[in-house]
Amino acid sequence: MSNNHDHDHGHGHPHDVTQHDPEAAERNKLPPYGKRIYAIRDLLIEKGIVTADDIQRQVDYMEARTPANGARLVARAWIDPDFKQLLLSNPKAACAVLGIDATSLTEFVVVENTPAVHNLIVCTLCSCYPRPILGRPPDWYKSFAYRSRAVVEPRAVMAEFGTQLPEDVDVRVYDSSADMRYLVLPMRPPGTGGLTEEELAALVSRDSMIGVTQAKEPLGASTMSR
Amino acid sequence: MRTPAYVRGKLGWIERLHGEFRNPEQLAYGGDGLPRQPLYLVGFRQMDLWQQRYAESPRDKLYVDIYEPWLEPAHEQ
Numbered sequence: 001m002s003n004n005h006d007h008d009h010g011h012g013h014p015h016d017v018t019q020h021d022p023e024a025a026e027r028n029k030l031p032p033y034g035k036r037i038y039a040i041r042d043l044l045i046e047k048g049i050v051t052a053d054d055i056q057r058q059v060d061y062m063e064a065r066t067p068a069n070g071a072r073l074v075a076r077a078w079i080d081p082d083f084k085q086l087l088l089s090n091p092k093a094a095c096a097v098l099g100i101d102a103t104s105l106t107e108f109v110v111v112e113n114t115p116a117v118h119n120l121i122v123c124t125l126c127s128c129y130p131r132p133i134l135g136r137p138p139d140w141y142k143s144f145a146y147r148s149r150a151v152v153e154p155r156a157v158m159a160e161f162g163t164q165l166p167e168d169v170d171v172r173v174y175d176s177s178a179d180m181r182y183l184v185l186p187m188r189p190p191g192t193g194g195l196t197e198e199e200l201a202a203l204v205s206r207d208s209m210i211g212v213t214q215a216k217e218p219l220g221a222s223t224m225s226r
Numbered sequence: 227m228r229t230p231a232y233v234r235g236k237l238g239w240i241e242r243l244h245g246e247f248r249n250p251e252q253l254a255y256g257g258d259g260l261p262r263q264p265l266y267l268v269g270f271r272q273m274d275l276w277q278q279r280y281a282e283s284p285r286d287k288l289y290v291d292i293y294e295p296w297l298e299p300a301h302e303q
Binding site for chain 1: 228230232244245247250265267272275276279280281282283285286287288289290291292293
């Protein structure tokens with residue numbers, strides 16, 4: 001690249017892109033492993049193994065998968081008993097009904113919270129997570145602290161998320177370290193009888209589908225209870 | 227190796243059979259993972275896993291997916 005501009009910027013002819021390329025500027029701040037990723041990417045493109053478009057498409061696909069997918073499944077299950085049965089017995093078929101692409105999941109199990117049973121998901125081995133349904137896992141899910149503590153003191157971990165469970169609730173931890181991916185079907189909060197499916201979906205947080213919290217109560221209900 | 231150390235040698239029960247999957251211990255070394263191995267969801271009482279280290283409710287349980295070669299009948303022990 002030519003580098004013949006020993007003058008001020010703010011004009012329109014081509015020169016060293018790193019000076020004005022925000023991505024390149026950010027990259028220079030990265031730690032060594034981050035820089036290495038970009039170097040590998042650039043080499044793969046240069047050698048014609050993948051194109052920049054291939055990579056961008058994959059990034060877009062990964063970014064498009066968000067907990068909103070899971071929230072739609074849960075909200076539909078709350079209002080439609082037949083759909084709930086399908087979600088529990090054949091989760092991939094339930095995803096297909098709502099047009100959610102779960103084909104990249106190996107296998108998928110939905111576990112239902114009830115007044116007597118509360119489920120919690122962890123992967124002690126790494127960070128197994130139902131990504132097509134919930135997107136990328138939060139950093140704490142991958143942390144050593146969560147992975148080691150969720151199996152031996154799940155109630156204490158949930159309490160740190162603000163979730164207090166009665167002693168007589170059966171806490172079931174699922175350590176998903178093989179081919180199965182798990183999703184919690186949280187309980188429908190009280191006081192939500194008149195809500196639409198969309199309003200219900202807004203109450204279904206990512207954390208409630210991992211099991212560290214319950215689904216949110218509607219705003220009006222929680223203010224009234226305080 | 228996908229069987230967590232904390233369940234080894236512990237007594238549990240088969241909660242369900244998930245189906246048969248390629249063996250990850252072979253896939254990890256570039257093999258074809260065949261023959262497929264049955265994968266079970268195995269349940270444990272938390273008290274049986276951690277004994278007195280488990281300070282929460284005695285009713286609590288833990289479930290983990292385990293491939294058949296890692297299991298043996300409980301009556302042999």
